[in-house]
Amino acid sequence: MKDAPMYIPNLDDMLAARVRIAPHVHRTPVLTSSFLNELTGAELFFKCENFQKAGAFKVRGASNAVFGLSDEQAAKGAATHSSGNHALSLSYAAGRRGIPCHVVMPRTAPQAKKEAVIAYGGKITECEPSTSSREEVFARVQEETGADFVHPYNDPRVIAGQGTCSAELREQVEGLDAVIAPIGGGGMISGTCLTLSNLAPEVEVFAAEPEQADDACRSFRAGHIIADDAPVTVADGLKVPLKDLTWHFVSHHVTDILTASEQEIIDAMRLTWARMKIVMEASSAVPLATILKNRERFAGRRVGVIITGGNVDLDRLPWMES
Amino acid sequence: MKDAPMYIPNLDDMLAARVRIAPHVHRTPVLTSSFLNELTGAELFFKCENFQKAGAFKVRGASNAVFGLSDEQAAKGAATHSSGNHALSLSYAAGRRGIPCHVVMPRTAPQAKKEAVIAYGGKITECEPSTSSREEVFARVQEETGADFVHPYNDPRVIAGQGTCSAELREQVEGLDAVIAPIGGGGMISGTCLTLSNLAPEVEVFAAEPEQADDACRSFRAGHIIADDAPVTVADGLKVPLKDLTWHFVSHHVTDILTASEQEIIDAMRLTWARMKIVMEASSAVPLATILKNRERFAGRRVGVIITGGNVDLDRLPWMES
Incomplete structure (x- = not known):
């Protein structure tokens, strides 16, 4: 957006x-x-x-975004950068719709959080723990996949x-x-x-x-x-x-x-x-x-x-x- | 009983x-x-x-016992020996009815458990951590108060x-x-x-x-x-x-x-x-x-x-x- x-x-x-x-x-x-x-x-x-x-509660917004996608857009999946509940929720919602969910997370994020996202079906791409790396990696993921960006709140x-x-x-x-x-x-x-x-x-x-x-x-x-x-x-x-x-x-x-x-x-x-x-x-x-x-x-x-x-x-x- | x-x-x-x-x-x-x-x-x-x-769940049985007492018996209160949920529950029920609840507990019971019973309005009498002491102290409390014995389960x-x-x-x-x-x-x-x-x-x-x-x-x-x-x-x-x-x-x-x-x-x-x-x-x-x-x-x-x-x-x- x-x-x-x-x-x-x-x-x-x-x-x-x-x-x-x-x-x-x-x-x-x-x-x-x-x-x-x-x-x-x-x-x-x-x-x-x-x-x-x-x-x-994040699953409410994430589900609304995922299930509101056109079939064409949905096929390319959803994407976000988050290491918290939004990443879990978006992974869950995408899984329910049967589409990919790409999550960019710092490589330093706790292993438990990575595993939780994976358990919900999310695909993690790691970045360095800096804003510039996150933005760069996220832009690349979006370009490669065409996935729809679902911001955690904005x-x-x-x-x-x-x-x-x-x-x-x-x-x-x-x-x-x-x-x-x-x-x-x-x-x-x-x-x-x-x-x-x-x-x-x-x-x-x-x-x-x-x-x-x-x-x-x-x-x-x-x-x-x-x-x-x-x-x-x-x-x-x-x-x-x-x-x-x-x-x-x-x-x-x-x-x-x-x-x-x-x-x-x-x-x-x-x-x-x-x-x-x-x-x-x-x-x-x-x-x-x-x-x-x-x-x-x-x-x-x-x-x-x-x-x-x-x-x-x-x-x-x-x-x-x- | x-x-x-x-x-x-x-x-x-x-x-x-x-x-x-x-x-x-x-x-x-x-x-x-x-x-x-x-x-x-x-x-x-x-x-x-x-x-x-x-x-x-223990509050179900304890409440049934306490609220089933005659007014005359209720005035003398209820009593039990327990350091667990039954003691809390009986204290709660007796408090709701506005009658005394006497709880015999080993003096070695955790302080937190004693405080919880007191917070629910129970009156603790301590015994030594042995069956004989518990029975002796409980018999004395019952004799002195005339309280009704509510066993935790039997x-x-x-x-x-x-x-x-x-x-x-x-x-x-x-x-x-x-x-x-x-x-x-x-x-x-x-x-x-x-x-x-x-x-x-x-x-x-x-x-x-x-x-x-x-x-x-x-x-x-x-x-x-x-x-x-x-x-x-x-x-x-x-x-x-x-x-x-x-x-x-x-x-x-x-x-x-x-x-x-x-x-x-x-x-x-x-x-x-x-x-x-x-x-x-x-x-x-x-x-x-x-x-x-x-x-x-x-x-x-x-x-x-x-x-x-x-x-x-x-x-x-x-x-x-x-």
Whole structure:
């Protein structure tokens, strides 16, 4: 989409995505915890995308992109550069459609991540761990294969797909006052804004971000995109910067962006595992961490909390490392 | 119940339990995993009692006992000796009814377990870590308080309560061929037998047990109760022996008892966490471990798997200890 004029996905795109991806994704359950409700004073409704296909909400956007391709384009496959949940999700979706999925990953990426992509049917091309090498290798792969580039978040098809999550949540929980989700590149938050600004504009949208990767928060306050170079946080899904499309939604529809420290994120993660008995990523704990430290903004309200994913290295849990 | 003639709970007791405990327990969800279905060749339906109140199915039986007490008896409270989920569950249920719960625990029990019982409102009396001390201290507590003794499993009220789990499962999943649950003292298996032998006698009931604590399996083969002294297994909820009431159900209604090694249990536990994104106890992994090694008995069948609990020490996961 790099050189095309920016197309902003709308409600029709989300509704079409919903129909398109329905056979390929779960309608994930919403869990509640009386313990966490008492602790926060709010009524929290956890939308469990950690139970989603491929372990994360990203499969919604990836499936929408893959199943929206023309047969001709589909035959050439899909491609992306990512070492995270988007790579898994795109591999999964391409596999369901029976088309190739090319993933460019740094050769230094953890072996477990490479194996997971391969297990979902993705074909990995390694690059050096630098932006220039990644772009060069990716351009070559695209030229050789003609595969369609599906960006992890700055793509209208992906945002429309992510928007299906809050469309479900709204049907599962009546009378929501707010929805909160983590923000990295802004794909989930943009989809949430797309859906709720159209279908339930009274619902506030909050984004939650690690203090140590708070570029979206600073962008929000400054009124323009600020990109950090290489932030370090336990919430490793949230290191990437906003881009033009996601900035559109963030700047127009988000009520506020709240931040939490590394320790607050780890504590909220452990608390959720211990009390809700679910495996979720550190990134998914950032919303609860910010709710706990901004009690007055959420107490007495009905709040949807998007648990974005559950792909965790079970041999290295962050609360064991300090 | 020690000296009373053995009362065997029946379908009416289970149905009454269901009504009695409904306000106090969750109707837990049933999750599926296409990955685990492919791996086993079976269709598995996981009944997630790890999401249950107090983190385990034990709250069903404990609530049935507590809420079935006369007002007069209730005023004197409930009592048990346990350092596991039953102690938590009885404390929770007694707290809901607003009555005291006395728990006798060895002074050597982990501090975290003591704190959990206290957090649920239980009152701990410590004993020495020996059977004689436990019995002596428990008798004294009972005499002083007049509290009603609720045995962790060899109690008709408890078995009737545990039977509500498979009553729900049967409503949630059509056409089950079999149900499998872990077996320690046999409370869950007995409740399952009670319910299914009456409501769905075509459904086979399998029990799953650690090889290293296989007293129920050996009892089943021998035709009488064999109690081990102090078995050692990672599945620490499954160390206790059968008693007369649970032996009644096991010997009359169980199709077979299957066993798994420590490593097989740990592997199945880790696999479930990784793939299903749920936190569950090692005990809860024994059924999957036995399904994986007895593929031919389950392939092509619709199998309910009871995930019994999720109260895990998150700082000490068994796959990290080897």
